[in-house]
Structure formats: C-alpha cells, structure tokens
Amino acid sequence: MKVLEEIRIATANLADFASDMTEPSIRLGVTGLARAGKTIFISSSLHNIIHGGRLPRFEAHATGRIGSAEISPQPDNLTPRFRYEDHIADLTDHRVWPSSTSRTSQVRLSLRYQSRDTLKRTFRSDRLALDIVDYPGEWLLDLTLMDHSFRSWSERSFRQASQPLYRPYSKEWIHFSDGIEAMVEEEERGDEPLLETIARQTASNFTAYLLKAKQARGAYALLTPGRFLMPGDLQDSPALTFAPLPDSLYSKDRKSLWAMMERRFEAYKSSIVQPFYRDHFARLDRQIVLIDLLAALNEGPETLAELEDTITEILRAFRPGSHFWLRNLVSRRIDKILFAATKADHLHHTSHDRLEHILSRLVERAAKRVEASGADYETMAIAAVRATREATLTVEGEELPSLIGIPMKGESLGEDEFDGETEFALFPGDLPKNPESVFKHLESVSEATYTTKADSTLEQDPTRVDSKSQQQSLFEDPLCFVRFRPPELDKDANGVARSLPHIRLDRALDYLLGDILK
Secondary structure, three states, X not given: OHHHHHHHHHHHHHHHHHHHOOOOEEEEEEEEOOOOOHXXXXXXXXXXXXXXXXXXXXXXXXXXXXXEEEEEOOOOOOOOEOOHHHHHHHHHHHOOOOOOOOOOEEEEEEEEEOOOOHHHHHHOOOEEEEEEEEOOHHHHHHHHHOOOOHHHHHHHHHHHHOOOOOHHHHHHHHHHXXXXXXXXXXXXXXXXXXXXXXXXXXXXXXXXXXXHHHHHHOOOOOOOOHHHHOOHHHOOOHHHOOOXXXXXXXXXXXXXXXXXXXXXXXXXXXXXXXXXXXXXXXXXOEEEEXXXXXXXXXXXXXXXXXXXXXXXHHHOOOOEOOOOHHHHOOOOOEOEEEEEEOOHHHOOHHHHHHHHHHHHHHOHHHHHHHXXXXXXXXXXXXXOOOOOEEEEEEEOOEEEEEEEEXXXXXXXXXXXXXXXXXXXEEOOOOOOOOOHHHHHHHHHHHHHHOOOXXXXXXXXXXXXXXXXXXXXXXXXXOOOOOOEOOOOOOEOOOOOEOOOOOEOHHHHHHHHHOOOOO
C-alpha cells in the first residue's frame, strides 16, 4: 500500500512539474489545529499583498519588486475556491471573525516580480503562483492514523479515555464498551447476527464521547478520527460507522465484529486519510504551523503537555527535507517550516519574546526531526490581524503595559459584560521571565495528572484534576484574555478597505517566500 501511495504522489509531483514549466508554483501549507487562525492568516496575507499593505520586513514587497498580485483560477477544479472575498468582507465590513473552516478549499495567488539576480531575470520566468489550501483543523488529526493498525489505535483510544482529563466524558462509552462482548455472544446465538446494529450503536456512543471531549478540551487533544468531529459530506455515511474495540474482542474470524471494525478503519485510512494527505500534504514546498499557544498556557500545564504531544505526533506525517530539484521531481520535500504562535496581539509586545521562547521549547521534539531531515525551521509570535493597540494604565500608582480594543459582544471579564461596541482597556498579564520554568512545572504536574487507574483518589473523583486550578503553577497571576472584534479600517477613494494591521506577518511571509522571490 505504501509503495502504491508513493507512486501516486510521484505522479502528482511530475504533473506539477510539467505545469510549472509555464508558470512556476510554490505550494504553501497553512497548518494548524481548530481555531488556530488558518483562515485569518490566509485572508490577511492575500489582502496585504494584493492591496499594498504595510509589510516592511517582506523585502520583495517593501522594495516594490512585486509588480502585481491577483487571485487567479486554481489548478484543481474539484476543490472549492477559498472564499477570500467573503472572509475579507467579514473582517473589514462586518468586523467579525470568519466562521471556522468546515471543508477543504484552495486559492492561487499569481505574482509578477523582478528578481534581484541578473541571471534569474534572464533565464527564469518573472511569474510565480502561490497555492494555498485551507481545511478543517480536525481533519489534520487524522494524519496520525496512517501508521496505526486498528488494534494499536484502539489501545491508544482506550488509554486516552482512561486518563483523568477524559474520564468524565468517556464513562458512558466505556460502560457501553464493557458490554459489547455480551452483546456479541447473544447475537451469535441468534438466527441472524446483527453485527451492523452493534457497530452503529458502538460508533454512536464513541462519537458522542469525542464530541463531548472536544467541547471540553478544545482543539488541543488528539481525538481521532477527525471526520467524526467534522464529518462534512460524510455525515451519516458507512465510512464513519466504526469505533475502537476492547482487546478482549480481538479475533481473526473474518465474520467477527472485530474484523468488521478493522475493515472499516482501514477503508477510512485508504479512502479518506491517504487521499487527503496525498493531494495536499505530500506536495508541499513550505509550511507554516499555527499554534494557539496563549489559550493552552491559560488552560494550564496538562493542556500544554497535551498540545506538545499533539503537535509532535502530527508533524511525524509531514515530509521535511533539504531542497534538491532532481529528487523533488517525484518526491517533494518541505525545506522550510515556520512555527508561529498566533494571537500575539493579546499580549503586550514586552512579552512577545517570552512567548517565542515558550513556543521554541514546545516544538523542540518536532523541530529535532525537521533539523535531522536537513530542512530549516523558525519560531515566531504573530497576529495575522491585529485587533488591539497598546497603552499604559496607571493602577494604584503602578504603570501597567496594557491593551485597548473592542471586545466581542457577549464576552465578559469579572463583572463586566461587553456590548461589542465599547472600547475597553485591560492588563493582560505577563508571561514568566524564565520560559523554562513553565516546563519545569509541566513535568511535575504531568506526573500527577496522567496517572494509571491504580490511583484510587482519581478513580473516586475523576473531575479532581482541573486545568483552571493549576494556573498558579505556571504564572504568578493568570493571563487575562477576551476576544476582540477586528479593527475598524479606513477606506480608499474606491471604497476598498485599506490593509489589515498585523504583528510580524511581514516577517513570516519573508521567511516563507523571501528566498524564492530574490
């Protein structure tokens, strides 16, 4: 199967190379878990490049070497177009954040630029197509299934569900699973085994657990399959009618419930996960990994540990490596990866370097694999759209570096509830001066949090481990966050909104594209 997949990937890469003869292209992977800001990053990047935004650190743009930039027809006619115009209207006209991505979409930005190199200007095209794909963050989790068998995935799923953080949400599914063996034995004594009915009931209970865990744990958990959380066009299809089984049900009988679930698990990988990987991730040249690190930090150490594990596992599925044009004809490699902590506008700039240091430590395990492959990587704190401005508040004679913005309607902070129209100033808090202290606390808390079932105290009270209660172990004072509305923008004479403000979006674009546009 792996050999066949590699042949398919090589065929796709050769087709890309042939089309690049007329217009060279670069495929940028914008990767991130749910609510990490993929749609906002793509929209703001396109808007700033097309409308001459302030990108002083994006050298090709700042020096005027990019002559024109426009959205052109995408190469894949079967993939929906990224709704750029709708997303920009949400950000600039309605001043609301675009809705979460629920399906795959694609956009191609065609650039005309002038190279600084005389030889390049003479022998290479002055055109470049930038292809970007957007997709639900939940689907990204499925990439971790490719190296799992049904049995190993079942073991992982039950192991995760038994952890203290998940027991409150998994107990009904675990209880149902404990009774499956009796149900199977009863059906086998009947005239017509109803394994399909049992399969549907099991999948329904498992999906209910995943949805409850996702709502409680946010986007940090490695909850798979991802399509169970965001089914898209596969809603209620047989492809989503399977679930992990206890190892006691393991059987080599082709007519057993285990065999039925195993076949569907393998079919899910071959018909859904592998094409998703082959069509998008196996053909990437550059990659940015967006991480909502601030939210994880504010949730507590166990959430941070969970995020670290999830990011590390997901990155195993990618194909980093140094650029070599002959090899890349058939086996494309990602030669640059940018790890970006999003929503930097929720912190004062004096804490941005601390955020970057914590990010570097968080992705350390994933970055080692990138380095070993010969690829390059960087870490950065960014905000693709800046929703706040900075100020200084004086409270009881102490000057505090603060933020000013308009909180979203319905947001609250203490006794204050916001109407979505009034500006508000707040001191967001400080990150630790020594970022390594976060992870020292993390190690000690993880030992207490991820215990085995032998811990009788946790068995009696599975809700005892509360992420909110652990904040003091990470910070002297918890961080203070509210969701702000996108900023109000001036418009030019034609009624077009001026460029979206940002934090380090120009640096991110220069790292990802600057060397290609030299």
